[in-house]
Amino acid sequence: MARSHGKKILLFLDYDGTLARIVDSPLKEFITREMRETVRDVVRSFPTSIVTGRDVPKAMNFVKLENVHYAGSHGMNIKIIGQQEHYQPLPHLEPIITEATKCLEKALEGVEGALAENNKFCVSVHFRNVDEKDLDLVEHTVNTVLGDLPALKLAHGKMVWELRSAEDFTKGDAVDHLFHYLLQHLQMVSSQVVAIHIGDDRTDEDAFKMCYVRKATGLAFW
Ligand SMILES: [Mg+2]
Known part of the structure; x- marks a missing residue:
């Protein structure tokens, strides 16, 4: 927060390997109570989006938090808080x-x-x-x-x-889509915000790049 110099922080979080530890069964990668409370605190202060390879309902069921935006299926299914319609760039x-x-x-x-x-x-x-x-x-x-x-x-x-x-639509494109939506929603311009993406896998690199392009910050945890 100190390094954001008063700018609004927009937070993008990967799920598997970032919020939830990778376990033997991919269908049982639940987050701990402690992690959920941490994310809940973060959500109170910063607009937060979960950007994951999982589909949205599955991610929502894992995370179980209100007031979070979701970009599932590597960004191809975007659910914005308060909107019934999902944004799906490649429905076919x-x-x-x-x-x-x-x-x-x-x-x-x-x-x-x-x-x-x-x-x-x-x-x-x-x-x-x-x-x-x-x-x-x-x-x-x-x-x-x-x-x-x-x-x-x-x-x-x-x-x-x-x-x-085969058509490119990556986590980076999803972060970009959410980034522009959030700017519009907050009535801000990009120089007033800092975007931080936290992820642990190769697909997250597209999101880091997008944050960099937007003169924001990408964090990688390997
Ligand atoms: Mg991951």
Whole structure:
């Protein structure tokens, strides 16, 4: 706050690995009570957005806090406080992701520990519980499914492969969208704010870049 020189701080937070510790089951990455209280305090002082690869309802269910903006599915599903309509830049992707998830689930049925998670506008293939000897098979399966779906491309995260839009819309674009919305909402210009993004993975680098472009601050925790 001292280094913001009286400017309004806009806070963007990643979820997995940042607010919640990465555990064996990707569907059980809950935040601790202590972390939730910390975020609740932060939200009281600064406009706060959660920017995550998870879909919005899932992220909301994990975070369980009011007055937070959400950008889910790596930014492709943006829910602003008080607005019923979500901003979804690439709506045509949803049925493609449903199909990709079905194909992956079927193909990975026999691989112990592999989990395909439908995040509405991207599908995450978690391999943290897969035996090392089966990793090539999982990778091959992901590439085979990808080969039939030119609208998607592969992205690498921590213990996860993700099939995402081949068209670029990243966490950085989501932060940019929220940044402009917040400026408008607060009736401020960019020189009056400092944007801080906190994240722990490669996909967060797009958000750090966006904060840098906006002459703001990006923080990386690896
Ligand atoms: Mg993360």
